[in-house]
Amino acid sequence: MDRNRSILFLVAxxxxxxxxxxxxxxxxxxxxIRAGWLVLGCLIGLGTPFQPQELLLLAMLLTPxxxxxxxxxxxxxxxxxxxxxxxxxxxxxxxxxxxGLIELSKSTTLRILLRFGLILVVPLLFLLxxxxxxxxxxxxxxxxxxxxxxxxxxxxNRA
Amino acid sequence: xxRVLPRLLWLVLPAAAVFAQSLSFPEGLTxxxxxAVEVDHADSVHLRLWGERFDGSEVPLFSGPGVPLRGGFLCxxxxxxxxxxxxGESESSSGERAHFSAEVRRSEFRISVYGFPxxxxxxxxxxxxxxxxxxxxxxxxxxxxxxxxxxxxxAGIHVLTPYxxxxxxxxxxxxxxxxxxxxxxxxxxxxxxxxxxxREEIIAFKQRYKNLPVSLGFHGPRVPREDPLIFPxxxxxxxxxxxxxxxxxxxxxxxxxxxxxxFSFLSIIAVTLIRKWKILLPLVGxxxxxxxxFTLAVPxxxxxxRIELALPTSPEDSSGRTVTLESMSQPAExxxxxxxxxxxxxxxxxxxRSFLAPGGEVPLKLxxxxxxxxxxxxxxxxxxxxxxxxxxxxPLSAWSLHGP
Numbered sequence: 130m131d132r133n134r135s136i137l138f139l140v141a142x143x144x145x146x147x148x149x150x151x152x153x154x155x156x157x158x159x160x161x162i163r164a165g166w167l168v169l170g171c172l173i174g175l176g177t178p179f180q181p182q183e184l185l186l187l188a189m190l191l192t193p194x195x196x197x198x199x200x201x202x203x204x205x206x207x208x209x210x211x212x213x214x215x216x217x218x219x220x221x222x223x224x225x226x227x228x229g230l231i232e233l234s235k236s237t238t239l240r241i242l243l244r245f246g247l248i249l250v251v252p253l254l255f256l257l258x259x260x261x262x263x264x265x266x267x268x269x270x271x272x273x274x275x276x277x278x279x280x281x282x283x284x285x286n287r288a
Numbered sequence: 289x290x291r292v293l294p295r296l297l298w299l300v301l302p303a304a305a306v307f308a309q310s311l312s313f314p315e316g317l318t319x320x321x322x323x324a325v326e327v328d329h330a331d332s333v334h335l336r337l338w339g340e341r342f343d344g345s346e347v348p349l350f351s352g353p354g355v356p357l358r359g360g361f362l363c364x365x366x367x368x369x370x371x372x373x374x375x376g377e378s379e380s381s382s383g384e385r386a387h388f389s390a391e392v393r394r395s396e397f398r399i400s401v402y403g404f405p406x407x408x409x410x411x412x413x414x415x416x417x418x419x420x421x422x423x424x425x426x427x428x429x430x431x432x433x434x435x436x437x438x439x440x441x442x443a444g445i446h447v448l449t450p451y452x453x454x455x456x457x458x459x460x461x462x463x464x465x466x467x468x469x470x471x472x473x474x475x476x477x478x479x480x481x482x483x484x485x486x487r488e489e490i491i492a493f494k495q496r497y498k499n500l501p502v503s504l505g506f507h508g509p510r511v512p513r514e515d516p517l518i519f520p521x522x523x524x525x526x527x528x529x530x531x532x533x534x535x536x537x538x539x540x541x542x543x544x545x546x547x548x549x550x551f552s553f554l555s556i557i558a559v560t561l562i563r564k565w566k567i568l569l570p571l572v573g574x575x576x577x578x579x580x581x582f583t584l585a586v587p588x589x590x591x592x593x594r595i596e597l598a599l600p601t602s603p604e605d606s607s608g609r610t611v612t613l614e615s616m617s618q619p620a621e622x623x624x625x626x627x628x629x630x631x632x633x634x635x636x637x638x639x640x641r642s643f644l645a646p647g648g649e650v651p652l653k654l655x656x657x658x659x660x661x662x663x664x665x666x667x668x669x670x671x672x673x674x675x676x677x678x679x680x681x682x683p684l685s686a687w688s689l690h691g692p
Contacts, residue, residue, distance in 0.1 A: 146549070149544075186572060193547070193552070193576070197548050209647075
């Protein structure tokens with residue numbers, strides 16, 4: 130892991146854990162909390178697409194803070210909170226796969242535009258439908274995006 | 289016709305059974321109280337009740353299989369005075385759904401009379417009580433022996449007797465004490481006449497008690513204080529808000545706070561010092577697993593606040609006096625308790641309770657005995673594994689009256 134990314138991960142982990150502790154008296158909508166953590170994850174992946182191990186580490190660092198925030202600010206039960214965390218991490222996985230697909234493009238301008246577009250599209254997709262849909266939909270979408278990415282990468286490597 | 293008729297009957301009879309479902313209310317429907325609702329003739333595995341307000345909005349009231357009764361199921365619903373329609377849906381074991389509804393007609397205002405020689409049936413609002421324990425503030429005790437009624441009067445119950453004429457029992461400065469009615473005789477006619485002659489006064493008295501918790505709010509102004517337990521010229525809502533802020537300032541609670549701090553501290557050290565993925569990922573994975581196991585093994589605890597206050601000296605003015613509280617909390621108790629120091633002995637108390645619960649649930653039984661309870665929201669009654677809970681948005685706060 131390069132130094133800049135590890136610093137970003139540290140900042141994200143600290144922010145994620147500090148938020149529920151510093152805002153202990155607040156009441157928040159669970160949707161806002163989930164969207165907040167998702168945007169934070171997407172912003173960290175804005176520069177270079179996540180490698181699978183980086184994505185896994187980021188998900189592990191963000192989980193306790195997101196879980197506690199859902200319990201404390203949105204009154205969700207332990208079970209509901211972990212389901213919500215799982216959903217957010219799946220969408221983050223989808224984002225990582227889509228940003229990996231964008232990197233396959235040869236045009237630099239297009240890549241930059243698409244990256245910023247993705248930052249808007251993925252959280253919006255989450256807010257407008259995936260948040261309410263079955264977790265299976267999120268699993269299927271993320272798996273499809275990763276499969277496409279791996280397939281295209283293998284084609285490229287062969288070429 | 290021979291073929292069609294059995295088929296028609298086969299279709300119509302189950303349908304008739306489904307639509308025969310109805311709602312009934314064994315104790316009537318009263319706003320600001322946990323009401324029992326019976327769903328009759330239901331082959332139901334899951335029941336849902338919700339209320340429709342005057343503005344058309346819907347609010348969930350009950351969800352669960354219901355408590356089995358003979359020929360039906362019992363469920364519970366808390367209502368405020370804005371719900372006009374009670375709607376229900378039951379799902380049978382075969383997956384069929386039936387819908388039913390009932391207009392919320394407020395039950396008659398009742399005043400219980402204990403010791404009436406005869407029947408009070410059909411003489412609204414009077415209602416015969418079988419035991420003394422059924423009596424609450426504003427009800428009537430017909431005292432048919434020579435004994436001291438001061439404890440009954442202090443508890444807000446009117447006493448009707450031919451044996452005592454003492455004016456000392458009356459206290460015009462305390463509007464919450466019951467009245468002493470002297471009657472010439474204890475026969476049904478004389479007592480009925482005495483009740484009818486003071487009818488308006490008795491109804492107004494009971495209504496005053498009922499209105500006290502119902503009219504109190506939850507959002508008072510902030511008042512700066514020197515002593516945390518002395519409230520100069522403060523209405524009950526200010527006292528409640530102030531102590532609630534003090535008690536629930538931290539919604540996280542110690543177990544999760546420490547778990548989060550330990551996880552973040554160790555994971556920061558790991559990410560800072562370790563560069564090899566093969567070591568870093570399993571290590572953070574172990575830390576996360578420990579956090580998950582901890583949160584599953586140590587679920588958050590319900591934290592509560594309870595404040596007992598004396599009834600205001602006059603119903604109109606509840607803000608003119610200094611209220612001094614004493615802490616009644618026990619060490620290692622989840623509920624913080626306060627009590628006003630000068631509550632008159634034997635009198636009713638105004639109680640404020642507030643709960644901060646993980647998942648927003650507390651047992652229903654905490655509120656089922658309260659004659660009048662005003663919540664800061666309409667909680668939904670939920671049934672899980674045979675137990676009944678109130679589901680709410682944290683914190684759940686309630687004003688209620690509690691007996692001596």
